Amino acid sequence: MTFPRAAAADIALLLEGTFPYVSGGVSSWVNQIIRAYPEYRFALVFLGSRRSDYGDMKYALPDNVVHLETHYLHEQWGGAAEGIRGMGGDADAFARADALHEVFKAPPSAAADLTLFREVGRDLLPGGRLTLQGFLHSERAWRAITERYRTQCTDPSFVDYFWTVRIMHQPLWMLARIASELIPVRAFHTVSTGYAGFLGALLANTRGLPLILSEHGIYTKERKIDLYQNEWIRDNRNVFQKDPAELSYFRQLWIRFFEWLGKLCYDAADPIVALYEANRLRQISDGAAAARTRNIPNGINLKRLAALRERRAAGDPPPVLCLIGRVVPIKDIKTFIRAMRIVATRLPAAEAWIAGPEDEDRAYAEECRNLTESLDLTDRVKFLGFQKIDELMPKIGLVVLSSISEGLPLVILEGYAAGVPCVSTDVGSCRQLIEGLDEADRALGAAGRVVRIADPQGLAEAALALLEPGAWREAQAAGIRRVEKYYTDELMFERYREVYRGALEPARP
Amino acid sequence: MSLAATKLGLSALTLETAAYAQLALGGSSEHDLALYLLAHGGASALLAAFNYLLLPAGYRVPRLPLLLLLFGLIFFIPVLGFIGGITSMLLIRVIPSLAPPVKFSSVQLPQLDPHDQVGGVGFRQPGMRGFLGNVEAPVPVRLRALVALSNVPTRLASPLLRDLLADPAEDLRLLAYGMLDGQEKKLNSAIHVTLQGYNGTTDAAARAQAARKLALLYWELIYQGLVHGDLRRHASEQGLRYAAEALTTIGDDPALHFLHGRLLHEDMRHAEANRAYDRALELGLPPSRVVPYLAELAYDQRDFAEVRRLLGMLQGWPALPRIAPVVSYWSLP
Numbered sequence: 001m002t003f004p005r006a007a008a009a010d011i012a013l014l015l016e017g018t019f020p021y022v023s024g025g026v027s028s029w030v031n032q033i034i035r036a037y038p039e040y041r042f043a044l045v046f047l048g049s050r051r052s053d054y055g056d057m058k059y060a061l062p063d064n065v066v067h068l069e070t071h072y073l074h075e076q077w078g079g080a081a082e083g084i085r086g087m088g089g090d091a092d093a094f095a096r097a098d099a100l101h102e103v104f105k106a107p108p109s110a111a112a113d114l115t116l117f118r119e120v121g122r123d124l125l126p127g128g129r130l131t132l133q134g135f136l137h138s139e140r141a142w143r144a145i146t147e148r149y150r151t152q153c154t155d156p157s158f159v160d161y162f163w164t165v166r167i168m169h170q171p172l173w174m175l176a177r178i179a180s181e182l183i184p185v186r187a188f189h190t191v192s193t194g195y196a197g198f199l200g201a202l203l204a205n206t207r208g209l210p211l212i213l214s215e216h217g218i219y220t221k222e223r224k225i226d227l228y229q230n231e232w233i234r235d236n237r238n239v240f241q242k243d244p245a246e247l248s249y250f251r252q253l254w255i256r257f258f259e260w261l262g263k264l265c266y267d268a269a270d271p272i273v274a275l276y277e278a279n280r281l282r283q284i285s286d287g288a289a290a291a292r293t294r295n296i297p298n299g300i301n302l303k304r305l306a307a308l309r310e311r312r313a314a315g316d317p318p319p320v321l322c323l324i325g326r327v328v329p330i331k332d333i334k335t336f337i338r339a340m341r342i343v344a345t346r347l348p349a350a351e352a353w354i355a356g357p358e359d360e361d362r363a364y365a366e367e368c369r370n371l372t373e374s375l376d377l378t379d380r381v382k383f384l385g386f387q388k389i390d391e392l393m394p395k396i397g398l399v400v401l402s403s404i405s406e407g408l409p410l411v412i413l414e415g416y417a418a419g420v421p422c423v424s425t426d427v428g429s430c431r432q433l434i435e436g437l438d439e440a441d442r443a444l445g446a447a448g449r450v451v452r453i454a455d456p457q458g459l460a461e462a463a464l465a466l467l468e469p470g471a472w473r474e475a476q477a478a479g480i481r482r483v484e485k486y487y488t489d490e491l492m493f494e495r496y497r498e499v500y501r502g503a504l505e506p507a508r509p
Numbered sequence: 510m511s512l513a514a515t516k517l518g519l520s521a522l523t524l525e526t527a528a529y530a531q532l533a534l535g536g537s538s539e540h541d542l543a544l545y546l547l548a549h550g551g552a553s554a555l556l557a558a559f560n561y562l563l564l565p566a567g568y569r570v571p572r573l574p575l576l577l578l579l580f581g582l583i584f585f586i587p588v589l590g591f592i593g594g595i596t597s598m599l600l601i602r603v604i605p606s607l608a609p610p611v612k613f614s615s616v617q618l619p620q621l622d623p624h625d626q627v628g629g630v631g632f633r634q635p636g637m638r639g640f641l642g643n644v645e646a647p648v649p650v651r652l653r654a655l656v657a658l659s660n661v662p663t664r665l666a667s668p669l670l671r672d673l674l675a676d677p678a679e680d681l682r683l684l685a686y687g688m689l690d691g692q693e694k695k696l697n698s699a700i701h702v703t704l705q706g707y708n709g710t711t712d713a714a715a716r717a718q719a720a721r722k723l724a725l726l727y728w729e730l731i732y733q734g735l736v737h738g739d740l741r742r743h744a745s746e747q748g749l750r751y752a753a754e755a756l757t758t759i760g761d762d763p764a765l766h767f768l769h770g771r772l773l774h775e776d777m778r779h780a781e782a783n784r785a786y787d788r789a790l791e792l793g794l795p796p797s798r799v800v801p802y803l804a805e806l807a808y809d810q811r812d813f814a815e816v817r818r819l820l821g822m823l824q825g826w827p828a829l830p831r832i833a834p835v836v837s838y839w840s841l842p
Binding site: 221224225228247329332334338341342345367371373374375404405426452453454456457460 | 682
């Protein structure tokens with residue numbers, strides 16, 4: 001398919017693994033933001049892992065998207081090794097990279113000196129002194145890798161170390177190429193740190209333009225969850241080499257890598273926007289300058305969703321527990337299914353709906369289905385795939401979130417507006433959304449229940465209690481009051497208008 | 510000694526002899542002296558080259574200064590220099606062969622692996638539970654403690670991990686979750702695979718074996734502390750169902766009766782559990798495995814005399830160090 005192309009735009013949105021190819025909370029938010037500012041022309045830079053991981057676009061592109069380019073970071077592109085002649089590698093550039101890695105040894109902090117990063121960033125650009133070929137094939141690169149292996153790596157396998165380092169660094173050159181070829185714009189806006197944030201930092205540093213960072217979750221934290229859970233990172237230490245209190249070296253290496261990608265982005269971005277206070281504090285502890293951070297909570301289209309309340313059947317709430325979200329480990333769908341085992345025993349009419357795409361992590365989706373089977377719940381738990389909120393909301397009794405990590409989930413707010421209370425795990429801003437943030441907010445009442453993570457029993461009991469008609473109606477009313485007062489999209493758009501204005505029209509001296 | 514060296518040596522000797530002969534034959538003019546010096550010089554140069562070639566390879570550098578030195582010694586010390594030059598070279602060749610041969614013994618190459626150096630001291634904190642639960646302790650230290658838990662048997666680690674799911678530090682919460690989830694995932698995927706085998710066959714023996722394995726896996730979920738509340742009850746029901754089914758087909762298998770007993774015990778069906786344990790004993794399961802559970806059963810039923818009697822049977826069994834304190838407590842008069 002052909003993408004819109006333009007010679008220039010106002011704002012370049014840097015999107016890693018989200019809009020327009022992946023549906024989900026962040027993607028809907030991006031869609032909302034683009035459509036809210038028809039006066040600005042947007043260029044979209046989509047970064048993905050492999051082309052085959054994504055299907056068609058999940059969203060129609062708004063008219064003010066004038067430019068779209070897609071890049072896949074983990075597709076082979078470095079070129080074949082044939083015909084590569086021996087090369088020494090640029091001494092100065094490698095020395096600078098070495099010095100920068102000395103800085104990277106420590107965990108990121110606000111005090112870290114990143115002037116070197118700007119120079120190394122320039123070296124990475126096409127035509128720069130630190131080329132991908134140099135990294136892959138030069139003698140200096142080999143020496144640097146073997147030296148680091150000898151002095152720092154606590155895992156005995158050199159082969160694993162070598163490829164970890166290669167796989168980790170290779171995308172950086174692609175990002176540098178993207179940075180140098182991107183059409184002229186007036187400001188950059190990234191919706192995560194990570195690779196997109198690194199690209200933003202490169203762009204901001206080389207072009208001298210403002211970078212806005214809006215973080216929904218905390219990217220580094222989500223990466224850590226992946227890294228803590230996945231099984232593909234090897235630990236080759238034998239029983240004598242292993243310090244039982246130490247994570248495998250490669251795991252640590254990846255965690256440090258993403259921590260620093262985040263820090264580099266924080267260093268270049270202004271403002272750094274969080275969705276809620278706890279995340280803002282987390283950004284600061286991860287190395288963001290406190291003065292540049294601020295909170296802008298999500299907001300929803302109240303008018304459209306409030307209309308859904310009319311479509312609800314009168315009477316008691318339907319015993320339908322609905323989890324709206326992608327079927328991925330971070331949503332901990334399995335805890336929801338387990339909780340359903342308990343709910344179904346006590347309330348035989350109850351059903352669990354899981355409404356979200358399953359294509360992002362097929363193995364996990366398979367695991368969830370298997371669990372449904374082994375808990376004998378196949379007729380109680382329905383996997384609906386992606387569903388329109390407007391169709392879903394009038395038919396369900398509770399919105400359930402069993403995530404182990406969240407930002408400020410729009411789906412809770414959408415539920416409130418449509419008259420559906422929520423049971424959620426105590427993650428991200430969920431407690432704030434359900435019970436209220438400050439005194440005035442709490443006075444509005446609880447719009448649901450908050451439970452511990454990975455606690456099927458607690459989740460089931462909270463859901464059963466909330467399905468009691470009296471409790472349900474109270475929670476519904478509290479939810480409606482809360483969303484109307486604090487979380488409308490008008491409030492959010494107003495705040496982002498200021499942010500964009502500040503970036504595009506810098507104050508004249 | 511190479512042919513070239515031999516030739517050089519002989520030529521040097523001949524030339525030197527010629528030089529002295531010429532001198533001895535009488536001439537004392539300046540002309541004669543010059544002839545002598547020329548012949549002596551030539552002989553010295555040849556001998557220096559001869560010596561040079563005989564030196565062991567490692568001693569031949571730097572070449573030019575070495576040659577000049579040898580030449581100098583031979584040329585400027587008449588007669589003695591020459592004799593010394595030849596004898597020293599012969600000695601160099603002969604002396605090493607006089608020394609007794611050194612005996613080498615072969616040794617293994619040491620495994621000098623830099624990755625053995627563990628930086629700092631590992632986690633040596635006693636009282637893991639109290640420490641992990643201490644929210645005031647620095648997160649990185651608690652994180653290390655948590656990672657150390659991954660080497661602890663799941664049955665002991667899982668209650669600690671479960672406590673951490675509500676910890677204020679997100680990193681700890683997530684890591685604890687990941688560890689619990691990993692364990693649970695292993696068992697659940699094994700259950701799934703076995704269940705497929707169970708449903709996919711009509712052969713009674715294969716079905717019974719699958720049922721036995723399923724009972725064991727559900728029991729494992731309970732034993733490892735990975736299921737709680739209603740889910741624990743569910744696992745127990747499933748375990749009992751499959752154990753009963755396996756028993757009807759397989760029949761008298763002591764281990765299966767024992768497993769059945771443990772599931773019944775877990776389900777508080779004391780009398781039935783007792784019968785299952787007894788049956789396992791009859792069928793030949795060693796008393797050291799069964800009697801402690803029978804004692805526990807008696808304890809649950811508040812039959813303390815029976816506990817005392819059963820544990821008395823275990824007295825002096827060296828194979829049970831872990832319950833030795835319990836046994837000695839109950840054998841107090």
